[in-house]
Amino acid sequence: MAVKELSDLSKSKESEDRDSLQALSRNPHRQQIIKHGAMQHTGLLEIQSLHKSYRDRSAFSHIANVLNGIHFTVGENETVGLVGSSGAGKSTIGRIIAGLEHADSGRMLYQGHDVLALKNKERRTVTNSIQMIFQDPYESLSPRMTIEQLIVEPLVIQKLYKNEPEKRRQLVRAALAEVSLTPPERFMNRYPHELSGGERQRVGLARAFICQPRLIVADEPTSMLDSSLRLDLLQLMNQLRERHQISYLFITHDIALTHSFCDRLLVLDKGEIVESGTPQDVIERPQHPYTQRLIGALQQLNKI
Numbered sequence: 001m002a003v004k005e006l007s008d009l010s011k012s013k014e015s016e017d018r019d020s021l022q023a024l025s026r027n028p029h030r031q032q033i034i035k036h037g038a039m040q041h042t043g044l045l046e047i048q049s050l051h052k053s054y055r056d057r058s059a060f061s062h063i064a065n066v067l068n069g070i071h072f073t074v075g076e077n078e079t080v081g082l083v084g085s086s087g088a089g090k091s092t093i094g095r096i097i098a099g100l101e102h103a104d105s106g107r108m109l110y111q112g113h114d115v116l117a118l119k120n121k122e123r124r125t126v127t128n129s130i131q132m133i134f135q136d137p138y139e140s141l142s143p144r145m146t147i148e149q150l151i152v153e154p155l156v157i158q159k160l161y162k163n164e165p166e167k168r169r170q171l172v173r174a175a176l177a178e179v180s181l182t183p184p185e186r187f188m189n190r191y192p193h194e195l196s197g198g199e200r201q202r203v204g205l206a207r208a209f210i211c212q213p214r215l216i217v218a219d220e221p222t223s224m225l226d227s228s229l230r231l232d233l234l235q236l237m238n239q240l241r242e243r244h245q246i247s248y249l250f251i252t253h254d255i256a257l258t259h260s261f262c263d264r265l266l267v268l269d270k271g272e273i274v275e276s277g278t279p280q281d282v283i284e285r286p287q288h289p290y291t292q293r294l295i296g297a298l299q300q301l302n303k304i
C-alpha cells in the first residue's frame, strides 16, 4: 500500500477513534462526573510522600531518585489517569502499589490499612484485591501455560479452592465470560501465541478479575493494540468497572485517551505530581509548564 494511502487510512482511523471515544465519554457515569467536576469518591487508596531511588549499576554507582514525594488518592469506583514522559516514574508507582517493588519511604493506605508498614504475609492478604495488567501481554503471559492455567494461577498462588478443581474451572470459565472470551471452552486449552493481541490482553484482565479486585493498576494496557482494539478494551474496562464497582489507576502516554476514560488525571514530571484535575480541566487549562508543553506538542501533532 502506498505511503499516502496508509497515512489517509491512519487519519480516518484516528477520527473514527475520536468519535468512538466521544461515545465512550457519553456514558452516564462519566456524564455525572463531568457535571459535578471532580466527583467525590470515598477513599480506597491514599499514597503519601512516596520516595524511591535506584542504584545505578555504572562504575559511579550513583543513586537516581525516581520518585520524590508522591501524594495522591484513588477513590472507590474511580478511574485515575497517570500521564508523564518516558522515565518519569509512572510504572514504578504502579509496581509499588501492586507490591512488585519496594518504596524507600512513604505511606500507602489501602482500605484503611497502612500497607507498607505490614509484614509480607499480612500485606499480601490486604492487597490481594490489587491487581496489575501490563502493556505487553506477550511478556506478561508465560508461553508454556494454557489460558486456563494462566487464569487459575492467582488462585493457586493464594491457595484458594485448593481441593476443588471443578470450582476453579468454573471460576476460570466465569472470568473468561466476564471479558467476553466466549464460549470459554474455545480458549481454555489454547496457548497465548494462539490468541490475537486483543484476546491476550483480555486474558490479562481475566487473570486480574478471578481475584475479585477492588483496584486494577493498568500499565499502558492499550499501547500495543491497534486503535479499534484499544477502544474495545477501554469499553470492556468501563463495563467491568460499572458492573463490579472497581477502580483503575490507568497509566498511559496517551493523554487523549484519559479525556474519555478517566475521572481524574495526574501529571507526573521528574518523580513529582505537578498537576491534577479532571482530564477536561488539565487538557483545556494546563497550569504547570510541563503540562503546557505536553499539551502544546500534542496539539501541534493534532492528537488532541
Ligand SMILES: Nc1ncnc2c1ncn2[C@@H]1O[C@H](COP(=O)(O)OP(=O)(O)OP(=O)(O)O)[C@@H](O)[C@H]1O
Pocket: 054, 055, 056, 066, 084, 085, 086, 087, 088, 089, 090, 091, 092, 093
Ligand atoms: N529496576 C530498576 N533499576 C534501575 N533503574 C530503574 C529500574 N526500574 C526503573 N528504573 C529507572 O527509573 C526511572 C523510571 O522508570 P519507570 O519505568 O517508572 O518510568 P515510566 O514513567 O513508566 O517510563 P515509560 O513511560 O517509558 O514506561 C527510569 O529512569 C528507569 O530507567
